[in-house]
Amino acid sequence: MTGANIIMKKERIAVIGSGISGLTIANLLKESYEVTIFEKEDEIGGLIKCKRVHDCLFHQVGGHVFNSTNKKVLDWFWSFFDKDAEFVKAKRNAKIYFTDRIIGYPIEDHLFELDESKVTHIIPELLAIHRNGTDQPDKCADFGDFLQNNFGATLYKLYFKPYNEKLWQINPHHISLAWLKDKLPMPDVQQILQSNILRQEETKMVHSSFYYPKEGGSQFIANRLSHKLDIRTGAAVNRISLQESGISLNGMDVYNKIIYTGDIRSLPASIKDLLKKRGVNVSGLEALRSNGTSNLFCETDKNDISWLYLPEPFTKAHRIVYTGNFSDTNNRGSERSTCIVEFSGKIDYEGMCREAKLLPGNLTPLAGNYEPNSYVVQDSNTHAMIQDARHALELHGVYLLGRFAEWEYYNMDKAIEAAFRLRDKIGSS
Numbered sequence: 001m002t003g004a005n006i007i008m009k010k011e012r013i014a015v016i017g018s019g020i021s022g023l024t025i026a027n028l029l030k031e032s033y034e035v036t037i038f039e040k041e042d043e044i045g046g047l048i049k050c051k052r053v054h055d056c057l058f059h060q061v062g063g064h065v066f067n068s069t070n071k072k073v074l075d076w077f078w079s080f081f082d083k084d085a086e087f088v089k090a091k092r093n094a095k096i097y098f099t100d101r102i103i104g105y106p107i108e109d110h111l112f113e114l115d116e117s118k119v120t121h122i123i124p125e126l127l128a129i130h131r132n133g134t135d136q137p138d139k140c141a142d143f144g145d146f147l148q149n150n151f152g153a154t155l156y157k158l159y160f161k162p163y164n165e166k167l168w169q170i171n172p173h174h175i176s177l178a179w180l181k182d183k184l185p186m187p188d189v190q191q192i193l194q195s196n197i198l199r200q201e202e203t204k205m206v207h208s209s210f211y212y213p214k215e216g217g218s219q220f221i222a223n224r225l226s227h228k229l230d231i232r233t234g235a236a237v238n239r240i241s242l243q244e245s246g247i248s249l250n251g252m253d254v255y256n257k258i259i260y261t262g263d264i265r266s267l268p269a270s271i272k273d274l275l276k277k278r279g280v281n282v283s284g285l286e287a288l289r290s291n292g293t294s295n296l297f298c299e300t301d302k303n304d305i306s307w308l309y310l311p312e313p314f315t316k317a318h319r320i321v322y323t324g325n326f327s328d329t330n331n332r333g334s335e336r337s338t339c340i341v342e343f344s345g346k347i348d349y350e351g352m353c354r355e356a357k358l359l360p361g362n363l364t365p366l367a368g369n370y371e372p373n374s375y376v377v378q379d380s381n382t383h384a385m386i387q388d389a390r391h392a393l394e395l396h397g398v399y400l401l402g403r404f405a406e407w408e409y410y411n412m413d414k415a416i417e418a419a420f421r422l423r424d425k426i427g428s429s
């Protein structure tokens with residue numbers, strides 16, 4: 001053997017899905033493994049996909065912006081881009097629309113913009129919360145309780161209940177607190193009062209400032225991350241079978257490991273059978289609930305808002321994302337500006353157009369899209385069920401990653417963090 005070059009054949013990994021999760025993990029593993037991505041759609045990107053309509057940029061599943069509080073995520077992300085030349089950095093200018101006024105977001109920091117009759121109720125409620133310590137998560141039975149106990153009855157009724165009801169299509173008292181605990185910025189009464197008196201901007205939320213591509217929106221991010229990757233589009237994986245020699249996809253190619261970023265409810269039948277044999281609650285997994293999102297892409301009068309939240313019941317829409325304000329190139333085919341009106345659930349195009357007439361900005365609809373899966377809804381059993389499935393699958397070289405495979409309310413940065421964790425796990429196995 002002396003002097004001979006021993007060429008070790010790289011292990012083969014198949015990644016199912018080319019959303020941000022699949023693209024990230026493929027990049028993280030591509031030096032050490034032979035990685036192939038399978039994407040069922042003809043285009044890559046998953047939820048971050050965009051297309052041009054009349055030469056204006058339509059984010060088909062909601063306007064996506066990027067930021068992270070994790071330095072490792074930022075360093076990794078920026079290694080693919082020229083931050084200054086290819087992105088704009090913007091400060092969030094989010095507002096809440098009430099029929100009698102528009103106020104700043106988040107509402108608790110803009111109490112000074114509300115009517116005196118409301119403020120005279122809100123302040124004593126906040127002070128009582130501070131005195132009695134009712135805001136602690138262990139004193140809240142559910143998400144509705146959490147909101148009411150943290151912001152008081154008046155703000156809950158005015159904003160938190162109607163807005164969350166529209167978004168989640170369910171009463172907030174029916175949403176488990178378990179999964180929201182570490183994700184919500186915990187409000188602090190002293191901070192709320194200080195922000196109102198000093199009129200300070202909220203800066204802790206991950207998207208209080210954000211980066212956005214100068215050209216192409218979030219599709220630009222997906223496209224750049226896809227460089228140098230082996231991606232097969234229009235390639236749905238419907239069959240996964242575990243064999244002596246490895247794991248075969250669709251009865252064809254054999255891989256050493258599979259990373260699944262699709263919907264856990266739609267795992268192929270053979271994988272569900274395997275999970276059942278290992279005692280995993282497969283019917284529980286299949287019953288997981290998600291919400292879809294309908295989007296209406298519109299021309300709008302110009303403004304300087306980034307997100308406009310719509311809590312009131314006069315419209316089914318829950319927010320308008322002014323994507324035309326993120327980059328001028330998004331409005332290339334328009335003399336005005338562009339935006340996306342977001343609805344939870346399925347609303348047909350004509351229905352969305354009717355709603356657009358009720359909204360500010362003289363909206364002119366250009367296109368619509370419905371995405372059946374966009375928001376995951378968890379209950380108190382979800383984490384345990386996913387963990388059981390994850391452990392059982394990993395014994396066979398199948399790994400779960402991403403918003404719908406892990407059933408996590410990930411933003412892009414959190415999906416990237418999850419891919420880092422998986423890279424470390426696979427690298428050490």
Ligand SMILES: Cc1cc2nc3c(=O)[nH]c(=O)nc-3n(C[C@H](O)[C@H](O)[C@H](O)COP(=O)(O)OP(=O)(O)OC[C@H]3O[C@@H](n4cnc5c(N)ncnc54)[C@H](O)[C@@H]3O)c2cc1C
Nearest residue numbers: 017019020021040046047062064065237262402403411412
């Ligand atoms: C309305 C909305 C707005 C958002 N805004 C932001 C934002 O501003 N900033 C931010 O950071 N995050 C935002 N997010 C979150 C962000 O979209 C997600 O975190 C991210 O896109 C999830 O990526 P993913 O790869 O895990 O899943 P997905 O994007 O769903 O990717 C999964 C991919 O797998 C493919 N696939 C599934 N099954 C198969 C199969 N059997 N065979 C082959 N391919 C398959 C799918 O076609 C899809 O391409 C938003 C989400 C929504 C819904």
